[in-house]
Amino acid sequence: MCFDRATLAYGDRVVWSELSMTVTPGEFLAVLGPNGSGKTSLLRALLGLVSLSSGSLEVLGEPPRRGNPAIGYIPQHAGFERDVPLRGRDLVGLGVDGHRWGFGRLSRADRARVGAALEAVAAGPFADAPIGRLSGGEQQRLRIAQALVGNPRLLLCDEPLASLDMRYQQEITELIGGWAREHRGTVVFVTHDVNPVLGFADRVVFVVNGRWAAGKTDEVLTSQTMSSLYDAPVEVLRVRGRIVVVGEGSGAGFDIDEPHHFPEPAGAHQ
Amino acid sequence: MIGQLVHLLPYEFVQNALIAGVIVAFVAGLVSRFVVARNMSFAVHALAEVGFTGSAGFILIGLSPVLGLLTGSLLVAVFIGALGLRIRERDAVVGVVMGFGLGLGVLFITLYSRYATEAFAILFGAITAVSRGDLILLAVVAAITLVGLGIMYRPLTFATVDPAVAEARGVPVRLVSILFLLLLAAAVAEAVQVVGVLLILTLLITPGATAERLTAQPGLATAVSIGVALLATVGGILLALVTTVPVSFYVTTIAFVCYLAARLGAPALERLRGVPTAS
Numbered sequence: 001m002c003f004d005r006a007t008l009a010y011g012d013r014v015v016w017s018e019l020s021m022t023v024t025p026g027e028f029l030a031v032l033g034p035n036g037s038g039k040t041s042l043l044r045a046l047l048g049l050v051s052l053s054s055g056s057l058e059v060l061g062e063p064p065r066r067g068n069p070a071i072g073y074i075p076q077h078a079g080f081e082r083d084v085p086l087r088g089r090d091l092v093g094l095g096v097d098g099h100r101w102g103f104g105r106l107s108r109a110d111r112a113r114v115g116a117a118l119e120a121v122a123a124g125p126f127a128d129a130p131i132g133r134l135s136g137g138e139q140q141r142l143r144i145a146q147a148l149v150g151n152p153r154l155l156l157c158d159e160p161l162a163s164l165d166m167r168y169q170q171e172i173t174e175l176i177g178g179w180a181r182e183h184r185g186t187v188v189f190v191t192h193d194v195n196p197v198l199g200f201a202d203r204v205v206f207v208v209n210g211r212w213a214a215g216k217t218d219e220v221l222t223s224q225t226m227s228s229l230y231d232a233p234v235e236v237l238r239v240r241g242r243i244v245v246v247g248e249g250s251g252a253g254f255d256i257d258e259p260h261h262f263p264e265p266a267g268a269h270q
Numbered sequence: 271m272i273g274q275l276v277h278l279l280p281y282e283f284v285q286n287a288l289i290a291g292v293i294v295a296f297v298a299g300l301v302s303r304f305v306v307a308r309n310m311s312f313a314v315h316a317l318a319e320v321g322f323t324g325s326a327g328f329i330l331i332g333l334s335p336v337l338g339l340l341t342g343s344l345l346v347a348v349f350i351g352a353l354g355l356r357i358r359e360r361d362a363v364v365g366v367v368m369g370f371g372l373g374l375g376v377l378f379i380t381l382y383s384r385y386a387t388e389a390f391a392i393l394f395g396a397i398t399a400v401s402r403g404d405l406i407l408l409a410v411v412a413a414i415t416l417v418g419l420g421i422m423y424r425p426l427t428f429a430t431v432d433p434a435v436a437e438a439r440g441v442p443v444r445l446v447s448i449l450f451l452l453l454l455a456a457a458v459a460e461a462v463q464v465v466g467v468l469l470i471l472t473l474l475i476t477p478g479a480t481a482e483r484l485t486a487q488p489g490l491a492t493a494v495s496i497g498v499a500l501l502a503t504v505g506g507i508l509l510a511l512v513t514t515v516p517v518s519f520y521v522t523t524i525a526f527v528c529y530l531a532a533r534l535g536a537p538a539l540e541r542l543r544g545v546p547t548a549s
Contacts, residue, residue: 073439076434085487095435101424102421130486
């Protein structure tokens with residue numbers, strides 16, 4: 001995966017500019033930044049859903065294209081409605097053939113693949129229950145099975161941990177990181193909190209206000225780099241193995257409920 | 271009562287009504303699943319009411335009211351599709367288009383007050399007045415709808431329950447939404463023949479809503495939905511034949527009873543299957 005001076009703008013709002021970065025196969029890249037800083041747009045560009053304004057981008061050795069079967073995608077966790085007539089098994093099945101036209105049943109081989117994908121995330125026991133009744137962590141495990149059932153080489157995750165509690169956050173991260181190690185798969189993991197992925201991320205890219213910085217976690221998440229990105233004094237603290245980013249602009253400076261949110265840049269557009 | 275029915279069955283109008291009922295119910299039951307899953311009840315209402323305007327307009331210029339109905343609802347589908355596909359917008363767009371459409375309908379009826387019976391038939395349905403010609407038109411529209419739904423069944427299902435991943439996997443979500451609206455317009459124009467504009471919700475929403483209560487298995491839910499639509503329509507027609515109460519009353523009542531039974535019976539069914547109820 002290779003960004004070369006890639007710029008994305010909607011009208012005159014530049015999301016990120018001149019982004020250059022290469023991710024080699026098997027790498028785990030964490031995409032960080034405050035809300036609305038263009039992290040999701042980065043995934044949409046990789047999926048071929050938005051076009052760059054300038055520069056170039058290669059995904060798995062080719063220009064991005066819609067529906068590339070070598071890419072798996074895990075969306076932000078938004079709970080399914082309680083009564084949606086769908087079981088986990090059906091959700092994973094849609095990952096196999098949902099994009100195909102026509103009316104069709106899964107072949108025996110495809111059903112076996114669905115079964116194996118469900119086993120791989122230990123979702124067997126609740127695979128046949130209505131999906132709307134499952135917990136957030138269970139639903140998200142099914143999402144992982146859905147993304148992995150097509151044997152992708154690249155896995156794109158858009159805030160897969162949002163609104164999950166700590167236990168599930170760890171469980172989901174370990175499933176994704178474990179897959180990457182076992183299959184030498186590449187992962188792009190969008191998250192507003194770097195801490196759950198600290199043990200897995202080979203590299204991070206931090207996006208804010210159209211600017212970006214990429215490199216090893218320890219190189220990017222420093223007070224110096226972050227201050228120049230935000231163009232304001234920002235402090236990066238390491239507390240008990242966790243990383244906390246504190247900016248002057250972030251109100252009380254420490255939000256007890258979500259201590260690991262990145263500060264909003266001055267003049268940020270939501 | 272049974273004897274009376276047997277006596278009536280050889281009549282052509284009775285046969286036509288039953289055949290039309292089966293065709294309409296089958297299409298409506300299938301489409302209903304997606305209407306409910308996509309939160310499109312209000313759109314169904316608008317498609318039907320502006321369909322009424324279309325048929326009033328066509329009566330005015332001396333053309334077939336059924337074709338007018340189809341034209342009216344297809345036009346609304348195009349408008350809704352072009353103006354608002356996001357759920358937030360869609361609600362308002364549907365309301366805006368429906369309001370104007372109904373206004374036009376009022377104008378058409380005022381301009382042509384003589385044939386109020388035809389307008390009445392469109393509002394409340396007139397299945398026993400279906401001719402062999404209507405039947406052929408119905409069958410053709412039904413075939414188009416079924417083939418269309420068959421072609422887009424999987425991507426439509428994917429885009430309905432899981433739009434974010436569907437888009438990422440290459441499903442043309444926007445195109446699928448517009449195509450479904452057009453098919454829905456055709457299905458509405460069909461169902462109007464049986465229950466009329468005002469009671470359309472009975473055939474296009476109640477079966478799907480009933481099915482959702484009873485099973486989480488998509489294929490089975492579709493079968494249940496079609497079953498409920500068939501039961502209500504055919505049952506309604508048969509009951510209306512032997513009494514003096516109109517078809518629409520029986521169809522709506524049977525559908526409503528099915529829904530109530532499903533709501534009341536669902537918890538017991540879930541306990542039987544051991545579905546987790548916590549949420």
